Amino acid sequence: xTRFERVAVIGVGLIGGSFALxxxxxxxCGRVIGAGRDRENLRIALERGVIDRxxxxxxxxxxxxxxxxxxxxxxxxxxxxxxxxxxxxxxAVITDAGSTKRDAVAAARGSLGKHIARLVPxxxxxxxxxxxxxxxxxxLFRGKRVVLAPVAETxxxxxxxxxxxxxxxxxxxxxxxxxxxxxxxxxxxxxPHLLAFALxxxxxxxxxxxxxxxxxxxxxxxxxxxxxSHPEIWRDICxxxxxxxxxxxxxxxxxxxxxxxxxxxxxxAGLEDLFARARDARRRWLGGEFEP
Amino acid sequence: xTRFERVAVIGVGLIGGSFALxxxxxxxCGRVIGAGRDRENLRIALERGVIDRxxxxxxxxxxxxxxxxxxxxxxxxxxxxxxxxxxxxxxAVITDAGSTKRDAVAAARGSLGKHIARLVPxxxxxxxxxxxxxxxxxxLFRGKRVVLAPVAETxxxxxxxxxxxxxxxxxxxxxxxxxxxxxxxxxxxxxPHLLAFALxxxxxxxxxxxxxxxxxxxxxxxxxxxxxSHPEIWRDICxxxxxxxxxxxxxxxxxxxxxxxxxxxxxxAGLEDLFARARDARRRWLGGEFEP
Numbered sequence: 001x002t003r004f005e006r007v008a009v010i011g012v013g014l015i016g017g018s019f020a021l022x023x024x025x026x027x028x029c030g031r032v033i034g035a036g037r038d039r040e041n042l043r044i045a046l047e048r049g050v051i052d053r054x055x056x057x058x059x060x061x062x063x064x065x066x067x068x069x070x071x072x073x074x075x076x077x078x079x080x081x082x083x084x085x086x087x088x089x090x091x092a093v094i095t096d097a098g099s100t101k102r103d104a105v106a107a108a109r110g111s112l113g114k115h116i117a118r119l120v121p122x123x124x125x126x127x128x129x130x131x132x133x134x135x136x137x138x139x140l141f142r143g144k145r146v147v148l149a150p151v152a153e154t155x156x157x158x159x160x161x162x163x164x165x166x167x168x169x170x171x172x173x174x175x176x177x178x179x180x181x182x183x184x185x186x187x188x189x190x191x192p193h194l195l196a197f198a199l200x201x202x203x204x205x206x207x208x209x210x211x212x213x214x215x216x217x218x219x220x221x222x223x224x225x226x227x228x229s230h231p232e233i234w235r236d237i238c239x240x241x242x243x244x245x246x247x248x249x250x251x252x253x254x255x256x257x258x259x260x261x262x263x264x265x266x267x268x269a270g271l272e273d274l275f276a277r278a279r280d281a282r283r284r285w286l287g288g289e290f291e292p
Numbered sequence: 293x294t295r296f297e298r299v300a301v302i303g304v305g306l307i308g309g310s311f312a313l314x315x316x317x318x319x320x321c322g323r324v325i326g327a328g329r330d331r332e333n334l335r336i337a338l339e340r341g342v343i344d345r346x347x348x349x350x351x352x353x354x355x356x357x358x359x360x361x362x363x364x365x366x367x368x369x370x371x372x373x374x375x376x377x378x379x380x381x382x383x384a385v386i387t388d389a390g391s392t393k394r395d396a397v398a399a400a401r402g403s404l405g406k407h408i409a410r411l412v413p414x415x416x417x418x419x420x421x422x423x424x425x426x427x428x429x430x431x432l433f434r435g436k437r438v439v440l441a442p443v444a445e446t447x448x449x450x451x452x453x454x455x456x457x458x459x460x461x462x463x464x465x466x467x468x469x470x471x472x473x474x475x476x477x478x479x480x481x482x483x484p485h486l487l488a489f490a491l492x493x494x495x496x497x498x499x500x501x502x503x504x505x506x507x508x509x510x511x512x513x514x515x516x517x518x519x520x521s522h523p524e525i526w527r528d529i530c531x532x533x534x535x536x537x538x539x540x541x542x543x544x545x546x547x548x549x550x551x552x553x554x555x556x557x558x559x560x561a562g563l564e565d566l567f568a569r570a571r572d573a574r575r576r577w578l579g580g581e582f583e584p
Contacts, residue, residue, distance in 0.1 A: 075560075125509045145507070147472070170399040174507075187495060188508040192515040194551060195487060197570040203479060204573030213577045214584035215466075216413075216480040217417045221578075222514040223484040230576050231567035235560055242555055249552055253493040253545075259486060260541055265536055268527055275523035278489040281496030282520050285505045286513075292506035 002164035005030040008065035010058045010080050012036050012045045015097045015124060017136025019069050020050050022169035025138040035061035036072070045133035059087040067093050067165055074098040075236035078107035095162045099127075099185060099233075100240040101149040102145035106119050108151075112192045120162030121178060124171060124186070129279040131230045142170035145292075149178045174292055186244035191252060193234055194245065196227040199255035294456035297322040300357035302372050304328050306344070307389045308363035309428025312342050314461035317430040327353035332375045337425035351379040359457055366390040367528035370399035377403050386411045387454045391477060391525075392532040393441040393470035407493035411468060412454035415477070416463060421428060437584075451552040461498045466584055476489050478536035483544060485526055486537065488519040494543040494573045 007023060009016040012034040023029040034051035035058045036042050044052045055061030062068050062084045070080050077098060088094070094115065098104050100123045108116045126144040146166045150159050165175050176184070203212050238245055262270040284290070300316060301308040304326040315321040327350045328334050328342035337343045347353030354360050354376045362372050369390060380386070386407065390396050393413045400408045418436040438458045442451050445474040455465050468476070495504050530537055576582070 009566070125507065127509075127511065145509070147507070178480055184507050188504050189511050192491065192512055195548075196492070196515060197567045198547045198551050199484065199544065200570035200574050201566050202544060204569060208571070210582045211580040212476055212480050215417065215439070215476050216577065216582075217419075217437070219419065219518045220480050220484055222517045223488060224570075224574055225514045226511045227567075227570045228578075229567075229571070231564045231571055234567050235564040237554060240556070240562060246552065246555055249527070249548065249555075252491065252494060253548065255490045256487075256492065257539065260538065261527060263367055263530060263538055263541075264532050266531060266534070268531060271530055272523045272527040274493050275489045275519075275521075275526050277496060278492035278519045279521070279523055281501070281505070282492050282516055285508065286520075289577070290502045290505040290508075292503070 001168070002161055003028055004067040004165065006065045007032045007103050008034065008055070008061040009034050009051065010061060010070045010084070011076075012042060012051055012072060012133045012136075014131050014133075014135045014140070015067060016071035016128075017045055017050045017133040018126075018138065019071065019097070019169060020176060021136050021138035022141055023165065026168040026170075026272070028165065028168035029067070033061045034067065041074075041133050045136075048133070048136075049170060050133050050136050054128065059084045062089075062092065063087050064089055065092055067095075067161070069095055069097060069226035071097040073233045073236040074100050074103060074240045077104050078110065081107050082111040085113055087116060088115050092118060093161045093165070095122045095165065097124050097283070098240075099123055099189065099237045101181045103240040105149075105151050105178050116151070116153045117155045118158040119151075120154060120159050121151070121164065122146045122166060123149070123181065124166070126171075131233075139170065144171055145174055146171040147174050147176050147181055149176055151178065158211045162202040178228050182241050182244050186241050186248045189239070190237060190241055190245050191248040192251070193226045193229060194238060196224045196254075197234070198223050293320060293460070294453055295320055296457065297357040298351040298357045298359075299324045300347070300360045301326050302328065302345060302353060302360065302362045302376070303364035303368075304334060304421050304425045304428075305363060306425075306427045306432070307418075308361060309337055309342045309425040310418075310430065310432035311361050311363065311389070311461060313428050313430035314433055318460040318462075320457065320460035321359070323364070325353045325357065333425050337428075340425070340428075342425050342428050354381075354384065355379050356381055357384055357451070359387075361387055361389060363389040365525045365528040366392050366395060366532045369396050370402065373399050375402040377405055377407060380407050384410060385450050385457070387414045387457065389414060390532075391415055391417050391478045391481065393473045395532040397443050397470050398442075407444075409447045410446045410450040411443075412446060412451050413443070414454065414458060415439045415441070415473060416458070416461075419521070423525070431462065433458070436463050437466055437468050438463040439468050439473055441468055441473045443470065449480045474533050474536050477512065477519055478533050478540045482529060482533055482537050483540040485518045485521060486530060486541070487544070488516045489506045489526070492516050492519040
């Protein structure tokens with residue numbers, strides 16, 4: 001089994017912390033060095049054994065690391081890449097955990113230099129509405145999907161090593177291009193998040209919001225669960241994937257115009273058909289029909 | 293404790309079946325007579341002891357009943373009221389379980405005649421994406437809210453008896469006017485259902501829907517759970533509450549225009565603020581701050 005002697009985790013939140021815990025649980029790594037903005041969070045991570053040492057900064061963390069995970073809000077990835085580039089060991093494999101991939105590749109091309117050959121952009125499909133190192137779990141990625149989005153520059157052996165690391169975390173590995181990835185996730189993840197945030201924000205801003213929320217129940221709770229996601233992380237994702245997300249907003253706007261027209265026309269058969277198609281697609285999805 | 297000797301349930305689905313089971317479990321009723329369109333469903337209800345007898349039709353079911361629950365898709369309520377009106381015993385209390393209330397009141401005024409004094413429009417806030425008598429559970433309403441929406445004609449003793457019946461099911465009772473009820477639920481229930489159906493329908497209709505759904509994960513699952521709701525039931529709710537729902541669609545459209553403008557402008561602070569307000573409101577809601 002591939003083993004990493006020294007792992008640097010830049011951004012020890014839910015994802016970074018869980019990555020460290022998972023590698024440790026699999027005995028796939030030696031020491032884990034953590035770096036990040038939030039000292040209190042790093043202290044908790046150290047105390048709980050998520051990391052073994054707190055680095056002074058990202059550059060110092062990656063010094064001598066053979067595996068580097070960059071798991072910060074995607075808006076900070078360019079600055080982190082710029083900070084670690086001069087300190088990276090020649091053989092270090094770099095992977096990330098951002099929910100957008102084109103921006104990570106662009107940032108790498110701007111600042112990683114020759115190290116881009118060892119970059120394996122990744123997106124673990126395993127979130128939660130919780131955040132911080134304290135929420136980290138060694139089984140967060142178990143059975144979950146990780147999309148690897150290597151680029152032309154990615155060296156095959158770096159790809160194999162990054163894949164081994166994510167596999168050691170229990171993940172199932174899939175491959176997409178960064179462009180394909182960002183288009184897919186705009187539709188099935190980023191747009192739903194935006195809609196959930198928008199719905200709760202709209203209701204919370206009304207004069208009678210307390211009465212409205214007073215009667216909200218299970219359907220509302222599940223529909224809006226993702227509106228409890230981290231505002232900064234989602235601000236960054238939305239901006240990084242802005243063009244794809246705007247296209248999704250347009251498509252959804254057209255769908256809502258269709259629904260409105262059916263309602264205005266009192267088209268009972270049309271509404272029932274639309275609802276039935278949605279329920280059927282979801283049933284087939286739950287049944288595993290679309291498993292990649 | 294108020295006890296009902298003979299209960300008629302018109303529409304023995306999840307709600308009607310659970311009402312019967314709950315009253316039986318509380319020893320608050322004698323025999324339960326069921327009526328409905330789906331003979332196979334009624335047979336299952338009888339076999340499982342949800343009901344004690346299958347009536348030939350709704351009119352025959354209510355004959356001699358002292359409590360009648362009308363729990364059919366709301367589009368069928370007018371026809372059911374018309375069918376039972378000639379057969380109702382003078383003292384029978386009638387309640388319903390529809391997700392819209394103005395339409396039930398209008399239907400009652402059209403066909404219940406003097407029996408409207410014994411009608412107590414009700415909306416149990418306890419759904420599930422399951423349906424049918426087989427999904428019925430005696431504890432479905434336990435701790436859940438039931439909104440009673442009595443009208444000027446409702447006799448106080450009928451209100452007290454209907455309240456006692458729903459309380460016997462374990463529900464917590466709240467009171468609203470039919471108008472207030474329909475406006476509130478358009479915002480926090482009917483719109484989210486419409487959005488969830490629309491999102492799944494839009495994605496399912498694309499050429500690459502299989503790829504998209506192949507990567508959909510937990511956030512998508514929860515956001516779209518209510519898109520597995522019953523198409524006919526939701527067709528009827530949307531049409532019955534059409535004016536309020538169209539108003540909600542307009543409000544949400546304005547909110548989406550705001551979100552789009554923030555995205556187009558790359559307004560990071562504005563997006564983060566909107567997301568943070570949504571998260572904060574949801575956190576307070578989960579914390580029980582808006583409990584009525």
